[in-house]
Amino acid sequence: MKHKTKSGLKIISNNRKARFNYFFSEFFEAGIVLKGSEVKSLRDGKANISESYALDEHGEIFLVNSHIPSYKESSYNNHDPKRNRKLLLNKREINKLIGRINREGFT
Template sequence: MPRERGQKVVATNRKARHDYTIEDTYEAGLVLTGTEVKSLRAGRASLVDGYAFIDAGEAWLDAVHIPEYNEGTWTNHPPRRKRKLLLHKQQILKLSSKVKEGGYTLVPLQLYFSDGRAKVEIALAKGKREYDKRQALRERQDKREAERAISSRKYMGE
């Protein structure tokens, strides 16, 4: 059987980009059990409440929902469990110092397969205030309206 190539996205956390200002992103491997991998390959996962943390020099991903595998039996996994993240030691130390510094948190942005291996994109993020969120929405709406006006003017001119 040929090896998988490319990237297949399983789940994205779109709300994270709305709620947080993304400072830096990291790609981390995941330590998973067999039924978790099968469930992910079926395209089932949710990153909505997920977060990452560093404990005793190890990075962990918590509260990410990977549902039980339908064909699994007693070997099935609990849907919400702590999963170890695979990062380089220097990356873990850097993230740990930033989070301890205050104001920063680790948020999962995307869960995907890269060349057949499960990966998660985590972000070093700072929480947005309510007015920042409203301002970002307003800017997005203004940009959309401007693009509409430009495109309608192109059709009128021709």
């Protein structure tokens, strides 16, 4: 699903199922640490985040169970399509997320 927003940015993948099944009290914008072949695969519009979720590991947040398929033109040095990907958030945002999950029973 590729379309442009008002700011001119392209949305490559959107989890509409999560917006329907869950209530979001707050939204965070995060970057994702990707490998080269993952970037090329995303530019082709091939990503699935419908079953993915964020997980806290040692004070860092990771995107788990997302699927970015292997880039068809890449060589032997391909990435694992289901690997955990680190999310780039400020320390303040990470602490806020972890605190809310532990304190208020949010998931």
